[in-house]
Amino acid sequence: MINFRIIFKVLGLLLLLEGLFMLFAIPFSLYYHDNDLVPILISSGISIITGGLTWIFFIKTPTSFGRREGYIIVTFSWIIFSFFGSLPFVLSGEIPNFTDAFFETISGFTTTGASILNDIESMSHGLLLWRSMTQWIGGMGIIVLSIAILPILGIGGMQLFIAEVPGPTPDKLHPRIKATATRLWGIYIIFTGLEAIFLLFGGMDLFDAVCHSFTTMATGGFSTKQASIAFYASPYIQYVITFFMFLAGTNFTLSYFALHMKFGKVWKNEEFRFYVGLLLGVTFIVSVVLYFTENLPVEGSFRNAVFQVVSIITTTGYVTADYSRWVPFLWVIILMLMFTGGSAGSTGGSIKMMRILLLLKNSWLELKRMIHPNAILPVRFNHRSVSSQIISNVLAFIIFYLLITIFGVIVISFLGYDLDSSFGAVAATLGNVGPGIGAVGPAENYYHFSGFGKWFLSFLMLMGRLELLTVLVIFSPSFWKK
């Protein structure tokens, strides 16, 4: 029996918190006099009252839940946040269509950054702050999810983290979440603050600095400018953002070690080395090709390359150059990078470095196994052998990812989009990147999709963000049996 009381209790409390978060937009609303105060207050009120009443109604239910309740709470917290989070946009009339508002909001909470806005600069400041904040909150959610919850549910090889996470032993869910979340949220908040300060130094104003810090650390990619980071010609600003995107795509537990001066532990981490290696390798190739094809100076080629590579690998989705106008070779590489994602335990989406690395290691061993069919050759990761159970979890995850991509491309092409656009839209939403290629390239947005298309892509964003299986499992009949 699924215990719905507990689900309502937890979701109620979370919704209450969302309502409180909305209030952070108030100072900016007051300062800029944009007439968005009332809709924000109403939305906040609705969320606080609905959430608060639900929570209080079920407050006596003991908060210990099983696997199934866990899946439902995770999936529905993102859905409910997006539903209530879209209220300010609808009530203010700035995004009057509910489908559009929901798309923009779930694109925020899933840290995707796919937008339907044709004129971002015309939006009021309070709402832009809330829009950036949805990503920042989404990033906080992902930190808990990927470091404290998914490993316990055993999704897609995330078990590999349990041993890695600093804090008490992982035998009990509750104290673990608290201790880990507190530590890593601390780092998340520190990095956000640092980035804002660095951006202020570069001449960005406070409002834009806060918004961009929010969406960088979440690997979200919502910008307050229609032209995204291309708006800022300053190389300093572009490099600062590149650096913080890189941090946001790094396992937060490694940042924790680094802040405690345990650099050896960071560098010994195989996923981190793979992440840095891939990033440098691809940046080098892209820089060279850009230099010879785009007539840019050396520094400009490197800056565009490193910014765009880091932005896509980490699934942030900021843009300093319209990569869809580069030679096909380069945007094919960009498209491929949408499937790698940042490190596991970061706020980045997509398949993630750890899984790609385990996949490659296992494939390599598979060749060895063909020559020595009776030898036992386990995959080794960070000097420990990985159980075949985890390897098959990882492979299953990647295969689900590809099956959903294929299904998605068929659906989007059915709506009349060509292969580039369909592939781009699916890769960029499922991977929580934001901009894709073709009709959803960096200079375009998602406004032109039909209502059905927007709901479908919203669903892809949700699935991608919640590591697919968390959502898919709810659709499996055996989930509901007994």
Add this chain to the structure above:
Amino acid sequence: MINFRIIFKVLGLLLLLEGLFMLFAIPFSLYYHDNDLVPILISSGISIITGGLTWIFFIKTPTSFGRREGYIIVTFSWIIFSFFGSLPFVLSGEIPNFTDAFFETISGFTTTGASILNDIESMSHGLLLWRSMTQWIGGMGIIVLSIAILPILGIGGMQLFIAEVPGPTPDKLHPRIKATATRLWGIYIIFTGLEAIFLLFGGMDLFDAVCHSFTTMATGGFSTKQASIAFYASPYIQYVITFFMFLAGTNFTLSYFALHMKFGKVWKNEEFRFYVGLLLGVTFIVSVVLYFTENLPVEGSFRNAVFQVVSIITTTGYVTADYSRWVPFLWVIILMLMFTGGSAGSTGGSIKMMRILLLLKNSWLELKRMIHPNAILPVRFNHRSVSSQIISNVLAFIIFYLLITIFGVIVISFLGYDLDSSFGAVAATLGNVGPGIGAVGPAENYYHFSGFGKWFLSFLMLMGRLELLTVLVIFSPSFWKK
């Protein structure tokens, strides 16, 4: 120690046989007086002498070999056949460039059907017959390989066949190959003859009927006409070819059962049901969309749909309509079908139905395993449970297939092709289909690729045809150790 003597002996004998096969082109050469008699005789002579001498030189080496020798023999038999098989094209001057001739020939022996010819009808008849025959010989090779050799090497789940194959128990390689090969080659030859007779009834002349039967049963797709099967307006001919493509994409052991009136055994086979189901389902969708978008009558829509779907699913690659001009949704589906392939144990290439089915079954169970993490839920196939060993072989195969596809797309896009064309070229060569989309669509060919591009695509055809791992394993350093 790898025993090279045995490798030379076997390859020598096979090359001798190739030389003898070339002689089948002589009657057609004589009948049509095309001046291709001398180059064919010289090529045949070179092959017979080179092969024969090598064979005789090593004739005393006992013919029992291990795993490693097996991999080398399989890979190099295709390479050597393509090398010597391209001699008639080069010596006659009809394809003067060796790279082009090699591409065309390996495209034949791998039953791919990708062509560099801009004017097929201008070729002499003897050479066209040889061109068709390369595919037919390739098909014979694949029957032995996939039913008698790969299962023993344990490649990509092909072990599942061992129990299925009629004949003596699979404890010894030699008697098994003989018995199985004789039975299934018999069926292959009977079907080829039947198709030729049916095509003659439809008004095709003997030469074209023989050539098309050769390339249908091999799921090869070389046509004697530049317009492929679109040359024949007759619905009868198109339906006959559709039917025989369907047979060629069916496991030949099932055809063996069917010819022995054991229809129950055929219908109980899960792969066959999946193959038929997918084929009918996709044909229905394509027919409906064609009817509404292409202004064709009902029968014409159905005929184009079923022909093209069967042609691509079986990896034959014949064309009656330029599907790349259909709405994107339809050619996206066609592109996806290039990754399914026919049944295992057929002459079709690509991933193959059995693996796709096992992949889907395993993914479904993976969801169940998430809810009941301690339950043991084996994949069942044809009412037997499949070992986790075989499942991981299958998953590894599919992942290698995708990794090579990704690598291929990056390489081809580097040569300056856009995503559609790169993806199309890789899917169509690795999957042994022939025509792709974009710059290699059904109305185009592969002539425009650079020399490097042609060699690279030749390599993809070879890997695809030999189930990837057979070729890849030779590149693994541990293959050559000790």
